[in-house]
Amino acid sequence: MTNLNQLIVHHRSSHHARYSGYARLIDFLDEPQIIQGKNILPYRLAKGISQLSNQQAGLYDSKSVQKEVELYRLLRNTKTPGIVHYLNGERDVRYVLNYKKASRSTKFCASFHKPPEILKATVKNIRYLKQLDAAICVGANQVDFIKKWLGIDQVKYIPHGVDTTFFKPLIHKRSAKKMLFVGQHLRDFEMLNRTIPEILAKDASASLDVVLKKEFQAKVQLTSDRVRIHTGVDDETLKRFYQEASFLYLPLIDATACNSILEALACGLPIVTSAVGGNMAYLSGSENFLIPANDEEQFIATALSLLAQPDLCLKIGQSSRELSIRYDWNNVAKAVEVFYQEVLT
Incomplete structure (x- = not known):
């Protein structure tokens, strides 16, 4: 993937084992830059900002704020075309999407994990998600819904992965x-x-x-x-x-x-x-x-x-x-x- 910045907004569910979960994708991509949510802002400030954000637009906490600051700094200092990939579209997606107005060479996509009925019930404000350029669905049952729900044309079913080296029969x-x-x-x-x-x-x-x-x-x-x-x-x-x-x-x-x-x-x-x-x-x-x-x-x-x-x-x-x-x-x-x-x- 020459001359392509892969900026991966990390998320790992606490209940997943080390070898489980969608965050394992990072281990198999070609030199991704991982946005973990370093503590750039004081915690109380980051928490205060997150509390001002509408939670009906998806989960957004103090760690989400830190990820956005980290991501913005990376985007501001790069001129190479790139893709920003939110590993979990049900959280963290907010204000950095405004960066699209300033940089046409950077595209934003997110992977979605919840079934359509749960997405509709838990993410009622989709103003930020509608600014995404593309979406990855880990379930084939999400594709038509995501296209219509967010008005995005570039939506693709790409299955979730599994580590077949660790998980193997005996x-x-x-x-x-x-x-x-x-x-x-x-x-x-x-x-x-x-x-x-x-x-x-x-x-x-x-x-x-x-x-x-x-x-x-x-x-x-x-x-x-x-x-x-x-x-x-x-x-x-x-x-x-x-x-x-x-x-x-x-x-x-x-x-x-x-x-x-x-x-x-x-x-x-x-x-x-x-x-x-x-x-x-x-x-x-x-x-x-x-x-x-x-x-x-x-x-x-x-x-x-x-x-x-x-x-x-x-x-x-x-x-x-x-x-x-x-x-x-x-x-x-x-x-x-x-x-x-x-x-x-």
């Missing part, structure tokens, strides 16, 4: 009849709580590991001693859960991209999840299971069928691993950089 560690549920965002805990007792009652050897943040522990209302809840796990432990499970059991309310699905694919697991949002595009052409969101009986029947067929789990798991290569961060980063060039031309 077949000899597979444990018979062990299901795995990971995460909390947009998880369908009601479906989990309704179906797992039925599955465990019909298969006395089955068990479930649940990995999530401690503050969501109460969402899991399962009392069986074959249900184990784990919080605060480190990266290696998380990977081990994937590597030892028979399959990922993950009912969802909605989705764009789901880290847990991508990581499970990379670790060679079959996926049992809901036919919602971006899931269909991510699992397209695979042998994994997309179940209508309210079909309790099909969730139960699918889980019981897989629990009874370990060889089938291994077979589907192999195809899952092959599918995950499509989402390897190296491939995703290349697609993002091609998009940067499209936006600049």
Whole structure:
């Protein structure tokens, strides 16, 4: 990417493991300049400025202010054509977009992560977002909505990535009849709580590991001693859960991209999840299971069928691993950089 400044406005969700999350994109781009939000302004001043900003235009806190000051200084001192990429379009996007008036050689884009219904409900003031030149959607279900919502023509679905070097299968560690549920965002805990007792009652050897943040522990209302809840796990432990499970059991309310699905694919697991949002595009052409969101009986029947067929789990798991290569961060980063060039031309 010769003579192209890649200015990446960093954001990392606190619940993501070291090898998870969209911020991993930075590690695979060609010499990006990363705007982290250095403490340039006194904290109280930055906080005061953020409190004056309309929060209905997306999250904007003291760290957002520091990112804007840092970004503005970089833009002011460069004459090379460049792209500013907000890793999370649901936050941090504000006043530096006025810089567009002074520099036609700099283009602004953002990646969006929330499903359309959540975007509409949480970002009601779109005056700043409408100034973006382009948008990246991590879910195929976002594209038409973002185009219409923001009035942007250059909108592209580029999948979320996964680190297939870190997340990888270890077949000899597979444990018979062990299901795995990971995460909390947009998880369908009601479906989990309704179906797992039925599955465990019909298969006395089955068990479930649940990995999530401690503050969501109460969402899991399962009392069986074959249900184990784990919080605060480190990266290696998380990977081990994937590597030892028979399959990922993950009912969802909605989705764009789901880290847990991508990581499970990379670790060679079959996926049992809901036919919602971006899931269909991510699992397209695979042998994994997309179940209508309210079909309790099909969730139960699918889980019981897989629990009874370990060889089938291994077979589907192999195809899952092959599918995950499509989402390897190296491939995703290349697609993002091609998009940067499209936006600049």
